[in-house]
Amino acid sequence: MQNDNIKCGQIEKSRGQYVDNILTDAYVWYEKNWRHDEYDHAHQRYQLTYVEDGYQYFHIGQKTYLAPQNHVIWIPSAKEHRTTSDAKTVNLMIVLFKSVPEHEFFQNVHVFAAPSILKEMLLYAEKWNQLPNEDEEQTLFLKAMLNSLPHFCNENEFLQIPVPADNRLLPVCNYINTHFKYNFDIDTLASIANMSVRSLQRIFKQETGITMQKYMQLIRILKSIELIDTKQYTLSQIAVMVGYKSLPAFTSSYYAIMKTKPRLKK
Structure with missing residues (x-):
């Protein structure tokens, strides 16, 4: 020990x-x-x-x-x-x-x-x-x-999961991190940040290097990796749990991030 x-x-x-x-x-x-x-x-x-x-x-x-x-x-x-x-x-x-x-x-x-x-x-x-x-x-x-x-x-x-330095964006990231299963409403996120939609999109990309859509995709795939590790669910179940309507859509998104197809652990 x-x-x-x-x-x-x-x-x-x-x-x-x-x-x-x-x-x-x-x-x-x-x-x-x-x-x-x-x-x-x-x-x-x-x-x-x-x-x-x-x-x-x-x-x-x-x-x-x-x-x-x-x-x-x-x-x-x-x-x-x-x-x-x-x-x-x-x-x-x-x-x-x-x-x-x-x-x-x-x-x-x-x-x-x-x-x-x-x-x-x-x-x-x-x-x-x-x-x-x-x-x-x-x-x-x-x-x-x-x-x-x-x-x-x-x-x-x-x-790499970017963490913005602008404190106004932290509640936006937290919202996406906890509501990743659902497609976000840009007006809701702008309200959370107390910004206009245009300003939010511009500052988010400036602070993190990626769009909010890409950030959502990244969080979904990272959450799927955690679910795969549990060995409790099928890939189809995991796809739905992280917000995808079909296994092919999930597989395509996973491959775009990980450069390999999702596989269940033995």
Whole structure:
């Protein structure tokens, strides 16, 4: 079991603040049915997280990132973040790197589906789980994986849920987040924001980078991922539960976001 004061191999001296006593340049932490504390924290190491089972939300700055099953998220050094998930089971592998190559990729957050070769590399790296001393194979293997990440990254920008900085838009997002099953009335949303319809559409796109229609689609698909994870419903049932009139309409929308067709978990 995880020690209360040890988080991913680092010592938590105070809430969300860590002391890094790890001797190795790259450290592997894998645990079944485990997730991080749901409060903001930061550490100097760069973090690669692979979601083997379940799904995990990462709240970083003005965005929330969804890492579904078989996806990875890269978090740069000292980037404050917190995690949440309602999945029944969350199996995570975390690799913490002290140093990274001088490449722009490593300075930004990325979420992408793990290609087969990366999944195999991560599964192989499990042999070094929580080992304090680094051997030559581990050093070379994890460095090779690290250097390959920019080439593996086929980023899905739709796994990023924008959070507007304009407080007038937060009630609009909250309304869509809770009424995603129903097609929204633009006049109602404008009234909630105390704006004209034209101003709401313009400012929402300016603040989030997407239209309200696209935001609604994104929320629906993310909710469907959560429902698929429960293993309680058919795809047709899930399609109706998230607001689609037919399975083909849901499948088409899901593919537009996830670049793959929805599948029930076995």
